[in-house]
Amino acid sequence: MDSKQFREVGKQMIDYIADYHDNIRQRSVKHNVSPGYLLPLLPDSAPEDPERWEDIFKDIEKVIMPGVMHWRSPRFHGYFAVGGSYPSILGDMLGDAIGCIGFSWASGPACTELEMVTTDWLGKMMGLPEHFLHSHSGLGGGVIQTTASETVLLCVLAARNRMVARMKETDPDMNHHSVISRFVCYSSDQANSSVHRSGLLADVRMRKLQSDDNFSLRGETLRKAIEEDKAKGLIPFFICATLGTTGCCAFDSIKEIGPLCEKEGIWLHIDAAYAGSAFVCPEYREHLEGVEYAETFSTNPHKWMLCNYDLSVMWIKNREYLVDAFNVDPFYLKHQNEGRVPDFRHWQIPLGRRFRALKLWFVLRCYGVKGIQQYIRTHVSLAEELEALLVKDGRFEMHVPATMALVCFRLKGTNKLSEMLHDHIMARGDIYIIPDYARAQGKGVYFIRVAMVSEYMTSDDIEVTFRAIQRSADCVQERYADLLQTEKNGVKDDYMPLINNDACPADFKK
Amino acid sequence: MDSKQFREVGKQMIDYIADYHDNIRQRSVKHNVSPGYLLPLLPDSAPEDPERWEDIFKDIEKVIMPGVMHWRSPRFHGYFAVGGSYPSILGDMLGDAIGCIGFSWASGPACTELEMVTTDWLGKMMGLPEHFLHSHSGLGGGVIQTTASETVLLCVLAARNRMVARMKETDPDMNHHSVISRFVCYSSDQANSSVHRSGLLADVRMRKLQSDDNFSLRGETLRKAIEEDKAKGLIPFFICATLGTTGCCAFDSIKEIGPLCEKEGIWLHIDAAYAGSAFVCPEYREHLEGVEYAETFSTNPHKWMLCNYDLSVMWIKNREYLVDAFNVDPFYLKHQNEGRVPDFRHWQIPLGRRFRALKLWFVLRCYGVKGIQQYIRTHVSLAEELEALLVKDGRFEMHVPATMALVCFRLKGTNKLSEMLHDHIMARGDIYIIPDYARAQGKGVYFIRVAMVSEYMTSDDIEVTFRAIQRSADCVQERYADLLQTEKNGVKDDYMPLINNDACPADFKK
Numbered sequence A, B: 001m002d003s004k005q006f007r008e009v010g011k012q013m014i015d016y017i018a019d020y021h022d023n024i025r026q027r028s029v030k031h032n033v034s035p036g037y038l039l040p041l042l043p044d045s046a047p048e049d050p051e052r053w054e055d056i057f058k059d060i061e062k063v064i065m066p067g068v069m070h071w072r073s074p075r076f077h078g079y080f081a082v083g084g085s086y087p088s089i090l091g092d093m094l095g096d097a098i099g100c101i102g103f104s105w106a107s108g109p110a111c112t113e114l115e116m117v118t119t120d121w122l123g124k125m126m127g128l129p130e131h132f133l134h135s136h137s138g139l140g141g142g143v144i145q146t147t148a149s150e151t152v153l154l155c156v157l158a159a160r161n162r163m164v165a166r167m168k169e170t171d172p173d174m175n176h177h178s179v180i181s182r183f184v185c186y187s188s189d190q191a192n193s194s195v196h197r198s199g200l201l202a203d204v205r206m207r208k209l210q211s212d213d214n215f216s217l218r219g220e221t222l223r224k225a226i227e228e229d230k231a232k233g234l235i236p237f238f239i240c241a242t243l244g245t246t247g248c249c250a251f252d253s254i255k256e257i258g259p260l261c262e263k264e265g266i267w268l269h270i271d272a273a274y275a276g277s278a279f280v281c282p283e284y285r286e287h288l289e290g291v292e293y294a295e296t297f298s299t300n301p302h303k304w305m306l307c308n309y310d311l312s313v314m315w316i317k318n319r320e321y322l323v324d325a326f327n328v329d330p331f332y333l334k335h336q337n338e339g340r341v342p343d344f345r346h347w348q349i350p351l352g353r354r355f356r357a358l359k360l361w362f363v364l365r366c367y368g369v370k371g372i373q374q375y376i377r378t379h380v381s382l383a384e385e386l387e388a389l390l391v392k393d394g395r396f397e398m399h400v401p402a403t404m405a406l407v408c409f410r411l412k413g414t415n416k417l418s419e420m421l422h423d424h425i426m427a428r429g430d431i432y433i434i435p436d437y438a439r440a441q442g443k444g445v446y447f448i449r450v451a452m453v454s455e456y457m458t459s460d461d462i463e464v465t466f467r468a469i470q471r472s473a474d475c476v477q478e479r480y481a482d483l484l485q486t487e488k489n490g491v492k493d494d495y496m497p498l499i500n501n502d503a504c505p506a507d508f509k510k
Helices: A003-022 A053-067 A086-098 A109-126 A148-170 A176-180 A193-202 A219-231 A254-264 A275-280 A282-288 A357-393 A415-428 A459-488 B003-022 B053-067 B086-098 B109-125 B148-170 B176-180 B193-202 B219-231 B254-264 B275-280 B282-288 B357-393 B415-428 B459-488
Strands: A141-145 A183-188 A205-209 A235-242 A267-271 A296-299 A312-316 A396-403 A406-411 A434-440 A443-451 B141-145 B183-188 B205-209 B235-242 B267-271 B296-299 B312-316 B396-403 B406-411 B434-440 B443-451
Touching (some): A053 B109, A109 A141, A148 A176, A148 A235, A148 A296, A176 B176, A183 A219, A193 A205, A219 A254, A275 A296, A275 A357, A406 A415, B109 B141, B148 B296, B193 B205, B193 B235, B415 B434, B415 B459
Parallel strands (some): A267 A296, B183 B205
Antiparallel strands (some): A141 A312, A296 A312, A434 A443
């Protein structure tokens, strides 16, 4: 494809993208395919000769779109908000066109320096402490990572090395592997699965601490765990506290956890992957109290700040813990300005890196701080609208009050009833939602999460979502009454949940 | 920005990208900025109010471009080929527009299945064993990773767990941390820095084995190392062999290494990040002999196969070693089709993932196998052209014969002479090259690498590159004669190399 053709088909693609977004409500939010749907649609080998773009372009609708889950649709309420916006797409286009690999300052000065500027901008917008900024005189700064999950792993590894180094100061001859076998790190039982996976990857003991009735990890719980573990001869070295958990957007109490970490020399990492964006609005910053104790803090503008995946920002108070811990510097990457500017390859797991700051820059400038605040507040207010509708209906109960832009509810009654509701909604396919499961007051509770995801969402869309829930609740209640009757008559329940129950805790099935 | 404006400014961006590529030879390949150049060009906070796109767009030339290293330019010969092409940009645009996060099959069936199809296509194109394909009846398959460096880390961790599990079979009560302290893995001394860094991150002993006179790691060297290490009570568990090393594109002998790995139960990972693309041309497949012994194999279409970063493909023979080792499955990611299709989050370090297969699909279809072969062969032949010109000149010697699309040469004589040549070329800035350093026959050798990088490169560009080298050689030889004279007269040499010599081995400075 030469530049002449690219000018033509690139503009066709721009229109396709705009049309896709303009008309996204007309598509069924959920794909309707079974595993393996795509294979028969494509040949089993790459073509020998170049194909015509017209034929490839046609296959987008024919081959790809039937298997797409439309995350951009206002009918999509799964997981959490997913970033993406027109300015962000433009940033990725430009980044691809430049195509530099910014592993060192020298390999792309603009790539490195725009990242320093935009992560500083973002840190200031969110009210983070100055020691996290590149412009501050200290050793801190922000960096764009692929994901919050990669950041957690990196922080666990850096914290592990910091603790080993500290212990070597007092005992230089120790076998560090046998010491590591006594290391323990913590997170709440509500932390994202990737936090626990980091423990597996890093091969360190990761202890899940029980959250309180509001699903928040409290200082007292941590204090007791540290005490118990130290009594057993273990060495606490890291904790991941979450601001805005995946399940129901709970907030760990970092103002209680922070001072304990300081006292015990534990690396406090704050994972604010989702809710971090909300701190752009001052009214949500109460949750940030205690952030000054954190060694590292991360949030995902690719979640709730209109940037396309991947764009996760990590700030560190003292870069030396990262840079020095895993520094392997080959001759061919050396350059004359080393040490004067960050070489961001030392701040991350992969060696290579894209020019991702462009999309953050375009987004922050196109929306402005006020535009981002408005976007966040609109999503929060839409969540409150949905909560009000559900409460007013009378049949539903809130698992927790709507928090940020997430509504967690259930049908009053048994878990099975709410599970049937979820499955019915998903089978109808008008909207996309996911369930979650939590232990509350000693009981397993099944609930349904409705996240505000799309930038295009309005009150009218909330109305559509609510009606879809209501309609399914009507059917399910009717069917559930029959089911109870059937069971009373000793006939086996033929109701099969759509998701695999084998993986659920036993008390979920009650 | 609404869709109306996006249609307009998106098309403007398409033209900007095409113009940038069409006229890239007119830009100075190397940025001409010093660290901190960008800071005074931007305000120190994000704007409160939205800015006009016209103003943001103007800043691309004003703020960004002065600090860009133009990797797409035919004057750029640094590092290795960097992928990128118009079809690939279109793929990223579409991926951004869809914006699904493909952590599970359910969250984006097309994202998962197109990845299965295109990695199968690519594996077949490269002549990889069938057990690496999803379409094969076994447990193998390909997956798109961010980088080859991330892949190596993942493989080290999986191999570590496999070895621990094996040892637990015979001794269930062992303390696995104390066993890991005896683990050792290997790579050649020519392996990419990220391989050694993986050892640091995974906290396992990574032993660099000496390559032979052709910079290739041989079976006999590995055999001796295993023997020595086992005699010391160590446990070899992993080796990363490289096909196409970063320094001078050497090939480890996997046909010799493979059988040893099989015998000793060592995980063989093959890193063909750069040279893997060449296996699309059957004439280069001799280097693949022994590939059937590999547990994992990776190559970067984002290097030498026209795909934009990031797109690194890893194939694994038995996915269970990955999926089972680090599987933490939260309820909210469960879906009804689990187990029937890959959930690629289990195959990688991060949780999230973009729809990257689109760009591979567009590239393979737009170019066809023949087009990719032609691209590879053109680059190889341009490297040979440059080699012929250098040899004909008489003043230069090849560090190694031109291999794939990489030319490694030096000025005959001392290292200092070649270093001066490099620095002179870089100071002139007509072309961009990087040096490397190797031990050969007991001596430290400084050489200059000239990689064929840009898709747009022609014989005329090679002529330009050669003349730039020649011109600088003229100046340097003259200056060097003066320098020798000055030193003879006892006057201190005022020549300061541009790169920081502190980091170089001492014998490099001779």
